[in-house]
Amino acid sequence: MEREALRVEGLRKRYGGLEVLAGVDLSLKEGEILALLGPSGSGKTTLLRIVAGLERPDAGRVYLFGQDVTHLPPERRGLGVVFQDYALFPHLTAWENVAFGLKGPRRREKALAALERVGLTLFKDRRPHELSGGQQQRVALARALAPGPRVVLLDEPFSSLDAGLRAATREEVRTILKGLGTAALLVTHDQEEALSFADRIGVLRGGRLEQVGTPEEVYLRPRTPFVAQFLGQTN
Ligand code: ADP
Secondary structure: OOOEEEEEEEEEEEEOOEEEEEEEEEEEEOOOEEEEEOOOOOOHHHHHHHHHOOOOOOEEEEEEOOEEOOOOOHHHOOOEEEOOOOOOOOOOOHHHHHHOOOOOOOHHHHHHHHHHHOOOHHHOOOOHHHOOHHHHHHHHHHHHHOOOOOEEEEEOOOOOOOHHHHHHHHHHHHHHHHHHOOEEEEEEOOHHHHHHHOOEEEEEEOOEEEEEEOHHHHHHOOOOHHHHHHHHOOO
């Protein structure tokens, strides 16, 4: 049986008078890709930041492989994260950025192997400003994957890419994650992205999960009018 990589139970979060998460339960299996889909302001990023340990929930628990990590700091959760505010260091080269969080004598080899996995070997000595947006995104992914996390968190990972690159990059990243057996929880407001990238989709609305299911289930058998409307619209 596949193990449970991540589980959140009863997560609640308020900012002042605003209820951002209203009791969210969710589970992610080992190696599974789950997309949190919902309109702007529905609580997707807050949920991801709580899982990362960057925000504290008002109530609820976060488990990684059965261990309660609710009160562990981010660096002790063993997660890979690709967030907007985890930007690359501008003064370091691609490989130095990837090696930054690694330890031990083989950190250079490990960093280069991670860059190779994302197809950036030729760009290893470039600094972020000498790379395209898509290449920077891949360096960030290589950095997240280099320590060998079993779960990665991705916040709108493809949103900075232009439309032509997005589908291809998505497919590459999916292949990399599946090859490594790394579970991923990603945030997106793009229904097409969720449908093509994820094994399961959780649709958030106003801090509640309206439906969690495979792309086929949520698309063909939406459980609420909101899910039907949100999945049906195209950008
Ligand atoms: P999403 O990622 O779905 O767009 P967010 O989780 O970023 O939604 O935000 C949900 C709501 O919480 C929004 O209304 C946002 O303005 C509010 N919010 C998020 N972070 C904070 C914060 N640190 N302080 C106050 N309000 C916040």
